[in-house]
Amino acid sequence: MEEYRHRLMDYVREEIMPHRFCTGCGCGTVLNAFVNAVEGVGLSPAKMVCVSGIGCSSWIPSPYFRSDTLHTTHGRPIAFATGVKIMRPDLTVIVIAGDGDVAGIGGNHLIHAARRNIDLSVFMVNNMIYGMTGGQVAPTTPYGVKTSTTPHNNVEPAFKVAELVMTAGASYVARWTTYHVFPLMESMQNAIRKRGFSFIEIVSQCPDNYGRRIGLRTAVEFLHQFKEKAVRIDKTAGMSEAELADRIIIGKLCDRERPEFTAELHALTRRIVAALKQEQPA
Amino acid sequence: MIEIDEHLCKGCDICIEFCPLKVFEKSEKLNRKGYYVPLVACEDECVGCRLCELLCPEFAIIVTNE
Numbered sequence: 001m002e003e004y005r006h007r008l009m010d011y012v013r014e015e016i017m018p019h020r021f022c023t024g025c026g027c028g029t030v031l032n033a034f035v036n037a038v039e040g041v042g043l044s045p046a047k048m049v050c051v052s053g054i055g056c057s058s059w060i061p062s063p064y065f066r067s068d069t070l071h072t073t074h075g076r077p078i079a080f081a082t083g084v085k086i087m088r089p090d091l092t093v094i095v096i097a098g099d100g101d102v103a104g105i106g107g108n109h110l111i112h113a114a115r116r117n118i119d120l121s122v123f124m125v126n127n128m129i130y131g132m133t134g135g136q137v138a139p140t141t142p143y144g145v146k147t148s149t150t151p152h153n154n155v156e157p158a159f160k161v162a163e164l165v166m167t168a169g170a171s172y173v174a175r176w177t178t179y180h181v182f183p184l185m186e187s188m189q190n191a192i193r194k195r196g197f198s199f200i201e202i203v204s205q206c207p208d209n210y211g212r213r214i215g216l217r218t219a220v221e222f223l224h225q226f227k228e229k230a231v232r233i234d235k236t237a238g239m240s241e242a243e244l245a246d247r248i249i250i251g252k253l254c255d256r257e258r259p260e261f262t263a264e265l266h267a268l269t270r271r272i273v274a275a276l277k278q279e280q281p282a
Numbered sequence: 283m284i285e286i287d288e289h290l291c292k293g294c295d296i297c298i299e300f301c302p303l304k305v306f307e308k309s310e311k312l313n314r315k316g317y318y319v320p321l322v323a324c325e326d327e328c329v330g331c332r333l334c335e336l337l338c339p340e341f342a343i344i345v346t347n348e
């Protein structure tokens with residue numbers, strides 16, 4: 001039989017494909033969009049470091065993307081990525097991890113990295129649940145949902161992570177879903193090119209550990225829901241909070257120029273070293 | 283041209299549902315992992331938009347422009 005090879009297979013670890021994600025898992029689509037985005041900006045994986053944490057979404061870059069990767073502890077990929085970027089500002093540093101990882105246990109790293117505006121791209125896969133560990137409530141789980149740790153229903157409201165990151169000071173923030181793959185891919189390209197902290201919240205499906213709890217058994221049902229619930233940010237102006245409560249706001253939240261942390265830090269270091277050399281000529 | 287790498291496909295049906303021109307159809311064909319692989323039923327209808335290629339979670343669809 002004839003064998004066909006995907007044109008972007010060189011970017012993934014083909015030897016371990018098919019990947020381990022469940023049937024219809026959004027993680028596969030995010031990997032697909034990411035690989036297309038990297039190819040689109042013409043970035044060589046040799047000039048990248050991808051950092052992930054713990055969770056299904058953290059497997060997107062590690063092991064599946066063929067670049068140097070750091071698979072770190074739960075909640076800490078942004079902290080590790082900060083270290084990499086400061087020591088190697090010449091490399092493009094990208095974090096891909098889940099909502100539980102980035103906005104739950106790692107929430108403080110997220111807001112402070114955004115405040116510093118360090119030149120990282122963070123792609124947070126928001127499947128609204130702790131997928132890998134079997135469907136426990138996350139800070140992004142919608143109000144009222146039954147999960148394995150909220151068996152009656154969740155009485156907490158969900159974090160609006162993209163809005164939080166924008167308020168904290170990031171240069172570029174957007175939200176898309178795994179249904180909106182073309183704008184998602186384009187947005188990833190813009191995030192990678194942007195100097196400063198870039199963040200994309202990617203609303204995604206976990207049919208196995210979230211879907212079956214909310215009556216969406218398949219990826220197809222999820223994607224229909226994402227399509228129906230999505231509202232473009234420029235269409236939200238006249239809408240009340242109640243009207244928006246059950247919707248997914250998609251699009252670019254901000255794209256602005258702000259001082260970048262590593263550049264500031266290295267400029268400061270150079271200034272101080274130069275001043276010290278003047279004080280104490282060799 | 284549309285090709286499906288049947289060894290990679292996990293039978294999620296996303297391509298069948300969301301191709302705007304309904305190029306794919308359900309089939310009875312099982313791959314060696316036990317997933318139903320879609321059939322490329324009306325290739326002539328394809329406009330090469332690549333939506334299926336990008337939506338597929340498995341890198342299983344290959345669209346080539348001809």
Ligand SMILES: Cc1ncc(C[n+]2csc(CCOP(=O)(O)OP(=O)(O)O)c2C)c(N)n1
Nearest residue numbers: 054055056057074098099100101130131132
């Ligand atoms: C410090 C620590 N606490 C808890 C865990 C258990 N744990 C592993 S993955 C995970 C949640 C994953 O959720 P998320 O980041 O949303 O990833 P998903 O699997 O949903 O993609 C948890 C709590 C851990 N590995 N380390």
Ligand code: SF4
Nearest residue numbers: 021022025056131206
């Ligand atoms: S448990 Fe959920 S997030 Fe994890 S691979 Fe399966 S569908 Fe994807």
Ligand code: SF4
Nearest residue numbers: 291292294295297338
């Ligand atoms: S989208 Fe991909 S994995 Fe899903 S049925 Fe189609 S070819 Fe198979």
Ligand code: SF4
Nearest residue numbers: 301328329331332334
């Ligand atoms: S390229 Fe577009 S028209 Fe052709 S099969 Fe894929 S989704 Fe359908």
Ligand SMILES: [Mg+2]
Nearest residue numbers: 098099129131
């Ligand atoms: Mg999650």
